[in-house]
Amino acid sequence: MTVTDELLANAERYAQTFDKGHLPLPPARGVAVLACMDARLNPYGLLGLQEGDAHVIRNAGGVVTAGERRSLAISQRLLGTREIILIHHTDCGMLTFTDDDFKSKIQAETGIKPDWSAEAFADLDEDVRQSIRRIDADPFIPYTDHVRGFVYEVETGRLREVVA
Amino acid sequence: MTVTDELLANAERYAQTFDKGHLPLPPARGVAVLACMDARLNPYGLLGLQEGDAHVIRNAGGVVTAGERRSLAISQRLLGTREIILIHHTDCGMLTFTDDDFKSKIQAETGIKPDWSAEAFADLDEDVRQSIRRIDADPFIPYTDHVRGFVYEVETGRLREVVA
Numbered sequence: 431m432t433v434t435d436e437l438l439a440n441a442e443r444y445a446q447t448f449d450k451g452h453l454p455l456p457p458a459r460g461v462a463v464l465a466c467m468d469a470r471l472n473p474y475g476l477l478g479l480q481e482g483d484a485h486v487i488r489n490a491g492g493v494v495t496a497g498e499r500r501s502l503a504i505s506q507r508l509l510g511t512r513e514i515i516l517i518h519h520t521d522c523g524m525l526t527f528t529d530d531d532f533k534s535k536i537q538a539e540t541g542i543k544p545d546w547s548a549e550a551f552a553d554l555d556e557d558v559r560q561s562i563r564r565i566d567a568d569p570f571i572p573y574t575d576h577v578r579g580f581v582y583e584v585e586t587g588r589l590r591e592v593v594a
Numbered sequence: 595m596t597v598t599d600e601l602l603a604n605a606e607r608y609a610q611t612f613d614k615g616h617l618p619l620p621p622a623r624g625v626a627v628l629a630c631m632d633a634r635l636n637p638y639g640l641l642g643l644q645e646g647d648a649h650v651i652r653n654a655g656g657v658v659t660a661g662e663r664r665s666l667a668i669s670q671r672l673l674g675t676r677e678i679i680l681i682h683h684t685d686c687g688m689l690t691f692t693d694d695d696f697k698s699k700i701q702a703e704t705g706i707k708p709d710w711s712a713e714a715f716a717d718l719d720e721d722v723r724q725s726i727r728r729i730d731a732d733p734f735i736p737y738t739d740h741v742r743g744f745v746y747e748v749e750t751g752r753l754r755e756v757v758a
Binding site: 432438441443450456481489498501508509521524526536588589 | 596624626639643647661662672734750752
């Protein structure tokens with residue numbers, strides 16, 4: 431039995447008491463959250479999000495690359511969101527390596543150097559600001575008046591705003 | 595007052611009762627979930643995930659592009675996950691447009707054609723299988739024995755497995 435099988439048993443229980451079948455496609459709160467994939471960061475618990483409230487976009491680091499700009503353009507242009515919340519966090523795995531080292535190790539093992547940037551970073555606050563700047567500079571994300579960036583403290587559960 | 599401000603008030607309450615400051619960086623359950631950003635799809639409620647359990651990667655459609663392959667490589671190589679759960683869902687926004695139309699509209703409005711694929715799709719199950727194949731074919735994701743794909747039914751709350 432895999433962990434996936436165990437989680438599927440949880441999904442069966444979720445369906446048994448499900449009462450949210452009426453929710454519309456566009457997010458009710460008009461917000462897109464872009465956060466790190468880290469297991470300790472739960473955007474639902476942290477922000478009090480319910481089913482139907484917000485788009486949630488996540489990746490290693492919570493960084494802004496082409497894929498995130500694609501998701502944000504779709505979120506705003508097709509589904510009406512108008513605010514963006516960026517969340518990085520303390521003790522992030524992205525602080526523990528460099529792109530060069532990570533890609534060299536992969537090349538040594540597989541013979542192929544990844545054709546992507548690993549997007550590692552050395553300064554949390556600066557990478558939050560970097561993410562805000564990448565969104566501001568994107569020509570396809572129309573609404574950038576309400577883009578705010580935060581660092582979630584995994585030690586305390588607190589969310590600290592990064593001044594842009 | 596923005597919606598972001600309202601959600602920040604929720605974050606203050608989360609911190610006040612926070613008791614999970616001891617959790618380690620690697621996900622306890624060894625799983626990475628890759629799901630659509632859709633507001634109605636809550637992976638925590640659905641799979642019974644708690645803080646610390648699993649990486650959660652999300653984007654428009656729950657598709658596998660370079661960014662997701664980057665996140666999965668980091669998740670497995672640096673943080674020890676060994677299973678992947680892919681989740682698409684019914685009534686997905688990605689079923690409502692084509693790449694060509696979406697990009698043409700953006701080009702008409704901004705003068706610039708996006709340099710990314712919008713990753714729209716016409717067949718849910720087939721796109722889940724497409725995602726599995728992209729992961730299987732990736733040279734940098736080492737563990738692909740436990741990759742399973744699902745469609746979440748937003749109308750019923752049920753999770754249906756897609757046979758690969």
